[in-house]
Amino acid sequence: MHSKNAQPYLKVRNLTKKFGKFTALKDISLDILENEFVCFLGPSGCGKTTLLRAIAGLDIQTYGSISQGGKDISSLPPSERDFGIVFQSYALFPNLTVTRNVAVGLENMGIGALKVQQRVDELLTLVDLMDQKAKYPAQLSGGQQQRVALARAMATSPGLLLLDEPLSALDAKVRGHLRHEIKELQRKFAVTTIMVTHDQEEALTMADRIVVMDNGVIEQIGNPEEIYSSPKTKFVADFVGTMNFLPAIILSTNTAQVGDIFLTCNTEDLPVGSSISIAIRPEDIDARNTTNSDSNIVQIEVLHLEFLGSFCRATLGHGDLKDVSMRADFSISITRQLSIKVGSKLKVSLPSKYIRIYLTD
Amino acid sequence: MTKNIKISSIVKQKSSRDDLTMRVCMLVIGLFLAIAIILPLYTMFSKSLENKVGDFIGISNYIDYFSTPSLFQSAYNSILISVIGTIIVLLFAFVYAYALTRTQMPFKWFFKIVAVIPLLTPSMLSGISLVYWFGNQGVAKSFLMGESIFGPIGIVMGSVYWVFPHALMIIITALSITDARLYEAAAALRTSKIKTFFMVTIPNCKFGLISAGFVVFTLIFTDFGVPKVIGGSYNVLATDIYKQVIGQQNFQMGAVVAVILLTPAIAAFSVDRFVQRKQVALISASAVPYEPKKSNRLDLAMLIFCSFVAFLIICMIGMAQYAALIEFWPYNLSFTLQNYNFDLVEGGGWGAYFNSIQLSVYTALIGSIVIFFGAYLVEKGRGFSFGRNAFHAVAMIPLAVPGMALGLAYIFFFNNPNNPLSFLYGTMGILVISTITHFYTVSHLTATTALKQMDQEFESVSASLKTPFFRSFQKITVPICMPAILDISVYLFLNAMTTVSAVIFLYSANTRLASVAVLNMDDQGELAMAAAMAMMIAYTCGGVRILYAIGTSNILAKTQKWRSK
Numbered sequence: 001m002h003s004k005n006a007q008p009y010l011k012v013r014n015l016t017k018k019f020g021k022f023t024a025l026k027d028i029s030l031d032i033l034e035n036e037f038v039c040f041l042g043p044s045g046c047g048k049t050t051l052l053r054a055i056a057g058l059d060i061q062t063y064g065s066i067s068q069g070g071k072d073i074s075s076l077p078p079s080e081r082d083f084g085i086v087f088q089s090y091a092l093f094p095n096l097t098v099t100r101n102v103a104v105g106l107e108n109m110g111i112g113a114l115k116v117q118q119r120v121d122e123l124l125t126l127v128d129l130m131d132q133k134a135k136y137p138a139q140l141s142g143g144q145q146q147r148v149a150l151a152r153a154m155a156t157s158p159g160l161l162l163l164d165e166p167l168s169a170l171d172a173k174v175r176g177h178l179r180h181e182i183k184e185l186q187r188k189f190a191v192t193t194i195m196v197t198h199d200q201e202e203a204l205t206m207a208d209r210i211v212v213m214d215n216g217v218i219e220q221i222g223n224p225e226e227i228y229s230s231p232k233t234k235f236v237a238d239f240v241g242t243m244n245f246l247p248a249i250i251l252s253t254n255t256a257q258v259g260d261i262f263l264t265c266n267t268e269d270l271p272v273g274s275s276i277s278i279a280i281r282p283e284d285i286d287a288r289n290t291t292n293s294d295s296n297i298v299q300i301e302v303l304h305l306e307f308l309g310s311f312c313r314a315t316l317g318h319g320d321l322k323d324v325s326m327r328a329d330f331s332i333s334i335t336r337q338l339s340i341k342v343g344s345k346l347k348v349s350l351p352s353k354y355i356r357i358y359l360t361d
Numbered sequence: 362m363t364k365n366i367k368i369s370s371i372v373k374q375k376s377s378r379d380d381l382t383m384r385v386c387m388l389v390i391g392l393f394l395a396i397a398i399i400l401p402l403y404t405m406f407s408k409s410l411e412n413k414v415g416d417f418i419g420i421s422n423y424i425d426y427f428s429t430p431s432l433f434q435s436a437y438n439s440i441l442i443s444v445i446g447t448i449i450v451l452l453f454a455f456v457y458a459y460a461l462t463r464t465q466m467p468f469k470w471f472f473k474i475v476a477v478i479p480l481l482t483p484s485m486l487s488g489i490s491l492v493y494w495f496g497n498q499g500v501a502k503s504f505l506m507g508e509s510i511f512g513p514i515g516i517v518m519g520s521v522y523w524v525f526p527h528a529l530m531i532i533i534t535a536l537s538i539t540d541a542r543l544y545e546a547a548a549a550l551r552t553s554k555i556k557t558f559f560m561v562t563i564p565n566c567k568f569g570l571i572s573a574g575f576v577v578f579t580l581i582f583t584d585f586g587v588p589k590v591i592g593g594s595y596n597v598l599a600t601d602i603y604k605q606v607i608g609q610q611n612f613q614m615g616a617v618v619a620v621i622l623l624t625p626a627i628a629a630f631s632v633d634r635f636v637q638r639k640q641v642a643l644i645s646a647s648a649v650p651y652e653p654k655k656s657n658r659l660d661l662a663m664l665i666f667c668s669f670v671a672f673l674i675i676c677m678i679g680m681a682q683y684a685a686l687i688e689f690w691p692y693n694l695s696f697t698l699q700n701y702n703f704d705l706v707e708g709g710g711w712g713a714y715f716n717s718i719q720l721s722v723y724t725a726l727i728g729s730i731v732i733f734f735g736a737y738l739v740e741k742g743r744g745f746s747f748g749r750n751a752f753h754a755v756a757m758i759p760l761a762v763p764g765m766a767l768g769l770a771y772i773f774f775f776n777n778p779n780n781p782l783s784f785l786y787g788t789m790g791i792l793v794i795s796t797i798t799h800f801y802t803v804s805h806l807t808a809t810t811a812l813k814q815m816d817q818e819f820e821s822v823s824a825s826l827k828t829p830f831f832r833s834f835q836k837i838t839v840p841i842c843m844p845a846i847l848d849i850s851v852y853l854f855l856n857a858m859t860t861v862s863a864v865i866f867l868y869s870a871n872t873r874l875a876s877v878a879v880l881n882m883d884d885q886g887e888l889a890m891a892a893a894m895a896m897m898i899a900y901t902c903g904g905v906r907i908l909y910a911i912g913t914s915n916i917l918a919k920t921q922k923w924r925s926k
Contacts, residue, residue: 058821060374077377077743078824085825091818094923095840105826136923156826 007070009034009192010055010160015064017050017216024050025061026216037186037193039207041200043239047216048196049164055194056162057081069159084153084191088165090145092137098124098148099133105156123151126188143174150182154189161186163195167202179206200240204228212236234358237279244285244326245277247360256357259322263296265355275360282313284354285328287338287346295349302344314340316348379830380743387738387745387752390731394755396782397798401770402762408773409616422617432614435596436621442513442597443582446520450577451570453521454528457670460663462536463562465655467664475671478678479523481902483859483876486895487519488590489888490680498691511593519587522677524580525670528573535569536562541651568636575629575636582625583763585862586876590883598622599862602765606772606866616773619766630761678899685893700893708881709873714897717875720792720864721857721901728797728804729850736808737838741820741830753809760802764862771795772866787869795867796857804849811845812838843916851909855902 008031017025025047032038040048053059055066057078065074073081084105092101099120106116124130127147137145146166153161166182167175183206186193197203203210204224212219212227212235220232231237238245248256250267257263258278265278290297303325304315312335317325328348330340340346376384412418426432460466461473479487494501495510508514543565547557585599592600598618606615684690688697704710735756739749759767775786785791815838823833839846861876868877875898882891917924 056821056825057374058824061372063370063372065372075372075375077374077380078821079377079379079827080375081825083825085822087816087818087822089816089818091816091822093819093837095837095920096923104823104828108827108829108832138923152822153825158825 008032009036009069010194011065011067012051012055013065013067015051015054015061015066017047017054017059018062024216025054028064028216028218030211030218030221032192032194034192035190037183037195037206037208039203039210040194040196040213041203041210041240042198042213042219044198046213048198048211048213050216051213052162052164052194052196055160056083056085082158083160083162084156084158085162086146086149086153086164086166088168090137090149090169092145092148092152094137097134097136098129098140101137101148102152102155105152109156119155123155126185127151141174142170143178146170146178147181150185154185154191157189157191159192161189161191161193163193165196165198167197167199175202182206204240212239214239231279231356234277234279237356237358242282242327243279244282245279245358246321246324246326248276248278248357250274250276259320259324261296261298261320263298263350263355264352265296265357266352267357270357270359276357277360278350279356279358280326280350280354282327282329284351285316285326286349286351287328287330287334287340290347290349295351296355297347297349300346300348302340302342302346305340305342311335312340316346319345374744376744377824380745383738383742383830384745384748387735387742387748390735390738391748391752391755393731394735394752394798394801397794398758398762398767398801399755401767401774402758404773404777405616405619405766405770408613409620411613413613422613426614426617426621431596432601432618435598435601435618438513438595439582439597439599440625442516442520443578445513446517446524446581447574447578449517449521450524450528451532451574453670454525454532454573455570456663456666458529458532458536460667462533463651463653464660464663465653466660466667472667472671475674476526476529477906478526478674478899480526480855481859481906482523482678482681482899483861483879483895484519484523484584484586485590485861485876485879485883485891486681486899487522487677488515488587489684489879489883489892489895490677491515491519491591492888493680493684493690493892494676500691509593511591512595515591515593516588516595516597519591520581520584522674523584523587524577525674527580528577531573531576532566532569535566535572539565539651541649544651572633572636575633579626579629579763583622583765583862585765585865586880589880599763599765602769603865606769612769612773615769619763619769622763623761623766626763627761630757634757681892681899682896684889685896687889690889700889701897703878703890703894706882706885706887706890708885708887709875709878713873713878714875714894716789716872717858717898718901719789720796720872720874721854723789723793724796724800724857725850725854727793728800728853729846731797732801732804732849733808733842733846734834736805736812737834740809740812741838743820756805757802759798759800762799764799764860765865767795767799768863768866771863787867787872789872791867792864792872792874795863796860797853799860799863800853800856804852807845807849807852808842811842815841840920843920844913847909847913847916851905854905858898858902858905 010032012028012030015025015028016023028051040051042048050059054061057073057076060075065072067073068082093104096104102120102123103116106119121130124133127150129144129147129151132140132144137148140148167178170178179202195206207224209221209223210227211221214235220227220236227236227240231240237243246258248258248263250256250270250272251262252272254264254267255262256265256267256276256278263278270276289295298321299319300316300321301318302314303317306313311329311331314328314330315325316328317323338346409422410417410419457472457476461469491510493499495505495515496502499510505514543561544557547561552560583599585603588595588597588600589603598621602615602618602622605611605618685700686696687693688695703714735752739752742749771791774780775783775791777783785794819833819837823830859876861880864874865877865880868874875894879891879894882894
């Protein structure tokens, strides 16, 4: 989707942010392309919001530089940068109507009142709030307020849209709906967008690229598919999606021992004898194709079974795994077909192509 | 890619034009505060280390002070009456507040209104009223069983009356912030009512009680009005300053007493600040407000108690009103309005009353604008955190400075012919400045609280929308904080109307004030007229309170569409 030689729109270089003795960001470098939708994903305290606020100039970085559209903005105050922002609280001006909220930024541009009105109407149509335009924020639902905030942020057509956990304050249903809507609007506005979130599902469904952060450093940058299927670090593997980690030791190249059993997996160039974690996602554990000799067959007992609607999550242990346990997701039809219940003894396969390994620290 | 960025180069954010404008505005108000509080206090402090000719003599004035038994006695007296008064007020205010917040006692609205009455009157009013009740020709003199009201008994009674609402408000707040879940949990664990009271209620409001205790102690300790009227020959520190300065023209010794008066006030203030900070953490966002349940016995007991307190308050102001309306106590009790003919005696007459109105209006108007704007700059400014913190710290000082000390400090500072600002001395201007300064801290804190409650991101959004700060201040901040701004202006108005301590040193022949006139009339033995003038102040303050209530409800009605409940 992006050609490799495109000039990045936003360049972050060696950004470090200190709060007293605490270092919130450690030497962050990052490129964001024009019109790209990037998510900063991580647990609370990982530095994602700090990075966003540094890009906005709201909390200036201690070291490092930022350029936007080829212009060095490292030390500019927020009012001299070019961005629109939506906060978790929306920060809508409570004493101004929807129309006036959206108009605030336009009025500061010194364009005529008529033009302001036209642009406001255009934006409100886009976010589907024309019929609410005379209301005050307190009279709107959370989702509607969210859209007003978005329209206000986009009113002056900024080059960069910053979204700070914009969906966290909403309930689950509205959130799902708005995810789609924000993504749609971003496409319509064709604006470079950075969204901060701690919700991996949000990041996976909305982002073109995800920046996973932890402890003030970037753990991995990649598109959602890459982040999910080839997490580079144990942190990413653990944070995004559900992952089993089985303690193991490398016996020889491409063979590791877990419990009583030897598993084939790509051990890259790790030395024999290394302690590792074998990582495999619950949905990759296969209870059906267990005849193929090459696919790491494990004899196992069902310790616990949790019904989750469209599938069951089983906790597996004993057998070959000894006291190690792991979770596996079985569709309802497989559960029925193999009549899996607590106490069932099963053979499952851990396909080596889905296994990733991480050094234990 | 260039990798030559030196790690050592700390990025400094450029200041926008708004940032600079805000800083300049803050410096201007900061300069005002420095002139209005720091420099005068400094001058006073150095005066206390000088002899009459102005030579530096170290602490020998202090040694003189402490070796003069009569002066030292005053300090003891001040502490004694403050401690006794504080204990009594806390007991009364706690039960009263408990009744208002934790029971289903009927007529709460009535008891709330009555409890505010003492705030509307100068503190001298209670003294005057006590003279009529228990003085040499008092109606209830026998109640004192031969003791004289002129002395510690009168001071304690008068002080308790006027500081009661101050303590009550703090304790009501403390009792209001609680979590109903704690009581449900206690009940579920079958804890008895009494045990729950000591296990949940008291620990929950202990910081409020401590805070109220210190506030009350400081108020009584530094009050001038009550001991001046009813203290007789019983000297306290506040009256000592007055006597040293006005009576004996001994400014240096006055300064010493003022500095001594300052110490416990500062201690009380520091403890209070500390306690307030602790209190914040007590209540979590998920707390559920407490709904008192009906309990016939408790409600009745509380009704009797509150009626008794309300009765005492009404007796106090009622007697002053009665005294103001009768011919010649106790010989001719026919009604008359002649006591309101203030021009008949020395002391300022009706002119003093109108001066007071003028002072109050100026203080309320200028004060609320300056203080709120100052708080806004501190709270919402970007960068320059040293300046903002310093400003905030200076804004805290006035709370710790008793009015008498402030007034005396102003004499030293502004009455110096070498001071280019000495032209202010003896004008309405200096009265306005001293009054704004005297009541700066509470107003500043009210403004800060209101500003903190606003979404912290409004400024970020405004910056991203390139809204100049004065625009968002005017269009967003001021409308949202309007209730707080009105609150501040009424607070300033009422205090300007009733205060006497700072202005007693600063008024001139042209700027006599109603509250000072009350004192002067009392000095001349025109007690009925003093009562009448005190009542004029009470009517005015009551009227302003009513106007404020109407105004606030109007604003809230007009803006209820956007103000969420």
